[in-house]
Amino acid sequence: MTIDSSIPSKYREIQDLPGVIAHRGYSGKYPENTMLSYEKGVEAKATALEGDIRLTKDGEIIMMHDMKLNRTTTGHGKIGEVNYHGYIDGLETKSDPPQPIPLFRDVVKLMLRQDVIDRNMYMIIDIKFDNPIEIMEAVHKLLKTEFGDHMDTLARQLVIGIWHVDFLPEAQKIGFPICFIGLSLAAARKHFLHTADYLSIPFAALADADGHAFLKEARSLNKKVITWTINEVEQMHECLALGVDGVVGDHVELMIKNLWENIEGMSPEEYEKYIESSTYLGSSRRRMYFYLLKNAMHYASRGYIGM
Secondary structure (H helix, E strand, C coil): CCCCCCCCHHHCCCCCCCEEEEECCCCCCCCCCCHHHHHHHHHCCCCEEEEEEEECCCCCEEECCCCECCCCECCCCEHHHCCCCCCHHHCEECCCCCCECCEHHHHHHHHCCHHHHHCCCEEEEEECCCCCCHHHHHHHHHHHHHCHHHHHHHCCCEEEEECCHHHHHHHHHHCCCEEEECCCHHHHHHHHCCCCCEEEEEHHHHCCHHHHHHHHHHHHCCCEEEEECCCCHHHHHHHHHHCCCEEEECCHHHHHHHHCHHHCCCCHHHHHHHHHCCCCCCCHHHHHHHHHHHHHHHHHHHHHHCC
């Protein structure tokens, strides 16, 4: 396993560093899933961005995590039941500083900016299982019609993230790398271990012996494993010990400090001792917490998406 080439060269002495992936952009400081949060993620030198998309009533693809506008914006209602033009385009985020709701095409343009290309940055497009399946065709159509001359470049920069196996055939038609995002290792093994390029798994699912075995399986198949959502320093240390390929979190600078800067200049022997010093999972109480959480996520996955 090797580190992503977009990690600054001064941190490459040790070859198993995970990439820093800005969750909904730099959402720890700026309104989530906005152009400001994505641009600040780029500015902070994240390896990659992550963001969610939704399909509006009038067929536009916007950047939004929730099914409804209520939590993060000054608007109300289900996104699939309201128009972008004439409604969502006039809304702002509730979080300061107030920001407009961006379109997916705006994010694609950001990823095609020369400084982003030069750094080999990529972005995981999170397409939740509660989206209509038609969103996949809308994504494909937008990319082909508006960015047809850049598809080869975008194939290195955009990763199509899906939660449900029903979305897999449509994702494969796009021809970009595919990332399984999900709660259950059983679902990952059954449907995606051999078909996806990336596997994005919550930390709790990787924290036990079964999670360690899954990491080993994925490595043997040259798959990249990403974990989320990591905002605690001790968890970042444990992510180094686990040897994941990418860490998704809200606080980009904190991640860079604890995943890269703190180990700058260490010899391989010093780094090995640093990895072995991780005690985050040493507590039986914490292991039990993650065990219960992992099982809850597994059954939630079966209940909500049938796997």
